[in-house]
Amino acid sequence: MKSRRSVTVAMAAVSVLVGTAPTADAAWNRPVSAWSRPVAVWNMNEWSGSRTMVDSSGNGHTGRIGPEVGTGIQALGATGYRFDRLEPDSPPTHPGHLVTVSDSPSLDPGTRDFTMTVRLRTTHKFGNVVQKGQATVRGGNFKMQIPGGIAECLYRGSSGSLLVRSPTRLNDGRWHTVRCDRNGSGLIMAVDGRVVARKPGWTGAISNGWPVTIGGKADCDQIEVGCDYYAGDLDYVQFDAG
Structure with a gap:
């Protein structure tokens, strides 16, 4: 579980780096964190x-934790x-490997500035970490994944x-915080507080x-559509919107 102080420090780091990046577009420089508000904060510190x-x-926005997901896991100072x-891509499917949160309009970016932040730890090299929708669905989709680490x-x-x-692999067994901000000028990724x-x-x-x-896809069969199951630990997932 993250501390509020660490989140503040991370946001400040993103704000400074984005604000000083060389570009002519002021809106592109402006950090989403300066005006965004939490849509969902899943701290993932529930008991075993x-x-x-x-x-x-x-x-x-409560979620349903599948029976194959380990909870109350202690790893390098975090609970997740x-x-x-x-x-x-090997049958059968494992719907119990997923955590699922019911659809809500507030969980869609729409045309708002929208951020997803994940703190993860893995030694593996594939998997969809979090998503809403899939590649061909009407209305668009968004996701974070970790192919090849x-x-x-x-x-x-x-x-x-x-x-x-x-630019570098994150499957080194250490905790990493990945943050992706979509706004009217583009998409920014920060890892561990650095753009x-x-x-x-x-x-x-969207x-x-x-x-x-x-932890993976909701609609898949492991034959024609792979489920892209994530392997590793998660400390928290958070959505914010402008």
């Missing part, structure tokens, strides 16, 4: 055996969830898609009727 994920934002490794953030909307990647990637552009509106899933 818990099957309900609490939303600490006060907005009521553990997702065991499953063979990629490289963190990626994707936002796909009515006007196009934006994808950013971390590491950015891409200009505008995705347009709004779908799908749940948020943590």
Whole structure:
């Protein structure tokens, strides 16, 4: 579970780095954290055996924890969830490997500035960490994944898609905080409080009727559509919107 002080420090670091980056677009420089508010805060510090994920934002976005997800896991000073490794693209499916949060319009970015932040720890090299919607669904989708140990953030909307990647692998067994800010000027990724990637552009509106899933895809068969199950630990997941 993260401390509020550490979040403040991380936000301040992102604000400074984004604000001093050389670009002619002032809106691109402006940090989302300066005006965003929590939409959902899943601290993932429930006790062992818990099957309900609490939303600490006060907005009521509780989640259902699958029976294959380990809770109350202690790892390098943090309490979180553990997702065991499953063979990629190998039947059967494992819906119990997921944490699922019911669809809500407030969980969709729409046209707002929108941020997803994840603190993760893994030694593996694949998996969808968190997402809402999938590649072909109407209304767009967004997700964070870690193929080859490289963190990626994707936002796909009515006007196009934006994808950013971390320049280095994060599957070194240490905790890393990955934050992705989508705003009207583009997409920014920060890792451990330092901006590491950015891409200009505008995705347009993102709004779908799908749940948020943590740990893999909701609709998959491991034959034609891989479930992309995440393997590793998670300390928290947070959504913020402008």
